[in-house]
Amino acid sequence: MVSRKSIASVLDDYEDLVVATVCSHSSLQIFHGARQEGFRTLGIAIGERPRFYDAFPLAKPDEFLLVDSYADILDRADDPFGNREVLRWETDREKQREWLTSAGVSMPAKIERPQDIDRPVFVKYYGAKGGRGAFIAKNYEDFKESIRPGMKYTIQEYVVGTRYYIHYFYSPLATNGYALSKGALEMLGVDRRDEANIDEMYKLGAQEALRKIDMRPTFVVTGNMPVVLRESLLPKAFEMGERAVERSIALFGGMIGPFCLETIVTDRLEFKVFEISTRIVAGTNLFIAGSPYSDLTEPGMSTGRRIAREIRTAQKQGRLSEVLS
Amino acid sequence: MVSRKSIASVLDDYEDLVVATVCSHSSLQIFHGARQEGFRTLGIAIGERPRFYDAFPLAKPDEFLLVDSYADILDRADDPFGNREVLRWETDREKQREWLTSAGVSMPAKIERPQDIDRPVFVKYYGAKGGRGAFIAKNYEDFKESIRPGMKYTIQEYVVGTRYYIHYFYSPLATNGYALSKGALEMLGVDRRDEANIDEMYKLGAQEALRKIDMRPTFVVTGNMPVVLRESLLPKAFEMGERAVERSIALFGGMIGPFCLETIVTDRLEFKVFEISTRIVAGTNLFIAGSPYSDLTEPGMSTGRRIAREIRTAQKQGRLSEVLS
Amino acid sequence: MVSRKSIASVLDDYEDLVVATVCSHSSLQIFHGARQEGFRTLGIAIGERPRFYDAFPLAKPDEFLLVDSYADILDRADDPFGNREVLRWETDREKQREWLTSAGVSMPAKIERPQDIDRPVFVKYYGAKGGRGAFIAKNYEDFKESIRPGMKYTIQEYVVGTRYYIHYFYSPLATNGYALSKGALEMLGVDRRDEANIDEMYKLGAQEALRKIDMRPTFVVTGNMPVVLRESLLPKAFEMGERAVERSIALFGGMIGPFCLETIVTDRLEFKVFEISTRIVAGTNLFIAGSPYSDLTEPGMSTGRRIAREIRTAQKQGRLSEVLS
Numbered sequence: 001m002v003s004r005k006s007i008a009s010v011l012d013d014y015e016d017l018v019v020a021t022v023c024s025h026s027s028l029q030i031f032h033g034a035r036q037e038g039f040r041t042l043g044i045a046i047g048e049r050p051r052f053y054d055a056f057p058l059a060k061p062d063e064f065l066l067v068d069s070y071a072d073i074l075d076r077a078d079d080p081f082g083n084r085e086v087l088r089w090e091t092d093r094e095k096q097r098e099w100l101t102s103a104g105v106s107m108p109a110k111i112e113r114p115q116d117i118d119r120p121v122f123v124k125y126y127g128a129k130g131g132r133g134a135f136i137a138k139n140y141e142d143f144k145e146s147i148r149p150g151m152k153y154t155i156q157e158y159v160v161g162t163r164y165y166i167h168y169f170y171s172p173l174a175t176n177g178y179a180l181s182k183g184a185l186e187m188l189g190v191d192r193r194d195e196a197n198i199d200e201m202y203k204l205g206a207q208e209a210l211r212k213i214d215m216r217p218t219f220v221v222t223g224n225m226p227v228v229l230r231e232s233l234l235p236k237a238f239e240m241g242e243r244a245v246e247r248s249i250a251l252f253g254g255m256i257g258p259f260c261l262e263t264i265v266t267d268r269l270e271f272k273v274f275e276i277s278t279r280i281v282a283g284t285n286l287f288i289a290g291s292p293y294s295d296l297t298e299p300g301m302s303t304g305r306r307i308a309r310e311i312r313t314a315q316k317q318g319r320l321s322e323v324l325s
Numbered sequence: 326m327v328s329r330k331s332i333a334s335v336l337d338d339y340e341d342l343v344v345a346t347v348c349s350h351s352s353l354q355i356f357h358g359a360r361q362e363g364f365r366t367l368g369i370a371i372g373e374r375p376r377f378y379d380a381f382p383l384a385k386p387d388e389f390l391l392v393d394s395y396a397d398i399l400d401r402a403d404d405p406f407g408n409r410e411v412l413r414w415e416t417d418r419e420k421q422r423e424w425l426t427s428a429g430v431s432m433p434a435k436i437e438r439p440q441d442i443d444r445p446v447f448v449k450y451y452g453a454k455g456g457r458g459a460f461i462a463k464n465y466e467d468f469k470e471s472i473r474p475g476m477k478y479t480i481q482e483y484v485v486g487t488r489y490y491i492h493y494f495y496s497p498l499a500t501n502g503y504a505l506s507k508g509a510l511e512m513l514g515v516d517r518r519d520e521a522n523i524d525e526m527y528k529l530g531a532q533e534a535l536r537k538i539d540m541r542p543t544f545v546v547t548g549n550m551p552v553v554l555r556e557s558l559l560p561k562a563f564e565m566g567e568r569a570v571e572r573s574i575a576l577f578g579g580m581i582g583p584f585c586l587e588t589i590v591t592d593r594l595e596f597k598v599f600e601i602s603t604r605i606v607a608g609t610n611l612f613i614a615g616s617p618y619s620d621l622t623e624p625g626m627s628t629g630r631r632i633a634r635e636i637r638t639a640q641k642q643g644r645l646s647e648v649l650s
Numbered sequence: 651m652v653s654r655k656s657i658a659s660v661l662d663d664y665e666d667l668v669v670a671t672v673c674s675h676s677s678l679q680i681f682h683g684a685r686q687e688g689f690r691t692l693g694i695a696i697g698e699r700p701r702f703y704d705a706f707p708l709a710k711p712d713e714f715l716l717v718d719s720y721a722d723i724l725d726r727a728d729d730p731f732g733n734r735e736v737l738r739w740e741t742d743r744e745k746q747r748e749w750l751t752s753a754g755v756s757m758p759a760k761i762e763r764p765q766d767i768d769r770p771v772f773v774k775y776y777g778a779k780g781g782r783g784a785f786i787a788k789n790y791e792d793f794k795e796s797i798r799p800g801m802k803y804t805i806q807e808y809v810v811g812t813r814y815y816i817h818y819f820y821s822p823l824a825t826n827g828y829a830l831s832k833g834a835l836e837m838l839g840v841d842r843r844d845e846a847n848i849d850e851m852y853k854l855g856a857q858e859a860l861r862k863i864d865m866r867p868t869f870v871v872t873g874n875m876p877v878v879l880r881e882s883l884l885p886k887a888f889e890m891g892e893r894a895v896e897r898s899i900a901l902f903g904g905m906i907g908p909f910c911l912e913t914i915v916t917d918r919l920e921f922k923v924f925e926i927s928t929r930i931v932a933g934t935n936l937f938i939a940g941s942p943y944s945d946l947t948e949p950g951m952s953t954g955r956r957i958a959r960e961i962r963t964a965q966k967q968g969r970l971s972e973v974l975s
Binding site for chain 1: 350351352353375377380382383384519520525526527528529531534538543545549550551607612614
């Protein structure tokens with residue numbers, strides 16, 4: 001979010017802009033990028049000032065704002081970067097699917113009723129952060145065994161392949177690059193999420209055997225690893241990103257800035273998008289000093305810095321209202 | 326490949342050299358590297374101009390050449406970088422094995438007849454790109470179940486260990502560095518290939534159980550991850566590269582430029598080379614801005630740039646014919 | 651280790667200091683970092699001069715010292731960087747556990763007697779380098795089947811989760827940063843170790859099935875991959891590092907310089923530290939040109955360079971005796 005001392009006078013006054021964010025998730029990168037673009041920074045923390053920023057002088061916010069709860073933060077949020085409208089389309093899994101599939105982006109099949117499970121599926125709960133509670137079921141019996149009563153869920157086909165979390169940036173202000181109907185699309189990196197305990201429990205034995213000692217896979221994101229995509233997949237990756245953005249413009253005025261398509265690439269070299277995140281994702285933290293992709297646009301360009309750059313550009317052009325909501 | 330307007334006059338005329346490549350695989354890196362070394366660049370595409378280069382201004386070719394088919398490209402190939410002779414030794418799996426084993430490079434055992442399969446083996450089809458169709462068999466029954474009739478194949482022992490794809494560069498022009506009988510050897514990076522669906526299907530359960538729902542591992546390369554080798558393995562890694570190059574000089578005048586030894590390191594810390602690629606491999610795309618290895622030769626040196634540097638050096642020394650074929 | 655021609659005059663004489671290390675493990679990085687900080691470098695090799703440094707001109711030591719055996723090296727070690735006392739606390743697994751648990755760092759449970767194995771456990775031999783010989787046992791029968799007689803071992807609970815090897819640097823000299831009771835703590839990177847054959851044997855089938863062909867997991871480190879931690883885990887990561895350092899100061903005067911907490915993050919987002927390495931670890935070799943963490947302290951800062959910087963700082967302040975032992 002961007003705070004302004006005085007909204008009226010801001011467009012001509014660079015000194016007045018402060019980039020603020022909550023002290024978690026991708027804050028080091030956001031503060032670092034904002035500093036690189038000449039902004040002052042504000043870290044919002046719950047309770048007390050986090051000490052770990054002291055170890056990262058290039059990413060330490062200029063000031064801290066201590067609050068009692070996340071509710072306080074939402075109350076004070078001045079001008080979030082991006083389009084607020086997108087949240088409604090992202091958090092509701094039905095709407096998210098409507099958005100992407102109507103854009104022509106291929107998703108894993110949706111299974112409407114658990115009784116209809118006829119192949120491996122992945123079950124996720126609504127609003128669960130970072131994969132918490134999700135499970136794999138190979139049939140209806142599995143499903144019944146694992147489902148927690150009273151919670152809203154979706155059932156998706158479990159597509160087998162390799163996962164790529166593609167970091168895009170959509171700029172409504174850009175006048176060159178990969179041109180969309182308005183602005184341009186960039187690709188700043190790709191990561192793979194690292195999940196406990198699904199990513200390493202195989203070391204202990206087969207899932208079928210581990211079940212007997214009551215151990216089941218879980219899907220909690222604990223970190224990220226860098227990857228690059230097979231280059232012949234890039235045209236498809238851009239086409240998917242383009243479709244998602246263009247459709248967002250038609251549906252709700254457009255998502256702005258960073259977003260991530262969370263994909264599986266099958267052995268037929270087809271993408272399946274199992275989710276969209278319409279914000280900076282933690283996987284971008286790998287690329288503080290640039291990625292094999294962003295190095296081809298501008299060396300040293302992280303997603304955090306790209307956000308700051310977009311705000312600066314908007315400010316210079318007197319178009320801040322187009323990127324803040 | 327390198328195009329020349331006029332072969333006769335080229336040696337004294339830097340402006341005349343154009344680095345050209347097909348718009349796929351590692352083209353971003355090749356264009357980027359060629360630009361860094363001051364070359365003009367030409368992207369050869371089938372059908373229409375690919376749009377994704379617009380998103381990567383530092384790797385966008387200066388011009389495009391649109392062709393109807395790959396055959397057209399081969400017809401027009403002026404002067405490919407490297408030694409054409411190497412292709413005959415790489416594409417024929419028998420000759421490849423002859424080359425490497427006669428060089429003293431250790432390979433997984435070859436099983437001559439499927440009836441003789443007495444341990445886990447890996448079966449690959451001739452000429453199959455990126456692992457397509459390959460399969461694991463633990464015995465003759467497995468083999469018969471999976472083999473596709475009418476296709477030429479090889480059967481190699483399946484060596485268990487961790488995989489390292491080592492990116493070498495052999496320069497016949499270099500006068501210092503890791504010296505070979507002529508020129509010198511460099512190591513520019515190491516990656517691991519990421520394959521659908523073998524790399525992630527374990528998440529769904531044991532292979533033995535997945536077979537019942539007719540799901541079998543496949544080995545299609547979809548991307549790459551960066552790795553570094555245990556440092557005590559470096560002397561062996563250089564020795565293997567050296568042997569492969571020296572033997573290539575004896576056999577067919579030498580492979581030139583980038584090549585990759587595709588290795589498995591066992592728990593006895595021994596290398597087994599299951600394949601050699603005598604060209605730039607896609608794993609080098611990770612290291613557009615340098616790798617933990619190339620950073621120790623020259624910061625910012627990708628394999629794409631190293632190729633361009635070699636052409637430039639050859640040109641300056643009037644020795645282009647030694648690196649183009 | 652740091653060699654001095656004349657200990658008496660060294661504090662005022664920069665030219666006299668030579669950074670020396672054994673030609674293995676992380677030597678490229680140490681030589682590179684020492685050169686970056688203006689030191690002369692000495693490579694100590696057994697038998698003959700290793701050739702692979704020729705391929706890495708920025709990391710090639712100025713001179714080599716050839717010795718007959720490791721014993722010779724220990725005899726000649728002038729002034730090792732860091733506190734010698736730490737070795738006694740690291741190599742003895744009982745003392746290591748005492749140190750960390752008394753510091754309040756959470757470790758996997760220790761099983762005193764093999765008869766008491768009531769969950770999956772990991773068995774390691776004393777003094778075994780890089781995981782050699784270690785094995786997983788799910789019960790007492792497993793243990794009896796795999797244990798080698800006559801060797802000293804420890805039995806730890808096998809915690810399921812994802813592994814992060816966190817590279818810290820403790821500077822007793824630093825006057826700002828993440829402040830400890832004396833000096834400050836830095837975090838320079840995170841890697842994951844790559845182990846043959848546990849990390850890839852799943853491709854061949856379930857462990858339960860592979861046992862029938864007498865194939866069992868082994869844990870020999872062959873390389874490293876870069877990772878980043880979920881940012882919300884950073885406060886805990888620093889707290890753990892801080893506790894380990896403060897306790898080391900109380901116990902034996904403090905470990906100095908690089909150390910690594912080898913952790914598992916569970917799906918409850920809790921760290922379990924299964925080992926501490928009180929020196930530069932090989933995973934830092936990934937970050938020769940900086941990591942997503944060190945890029946936020948000073949671009950281009952490897953652990954090797956950080957060590958050299960610390961020596962230089964100590965020298966400038968006339969405090970060499972505080973960082974050499």
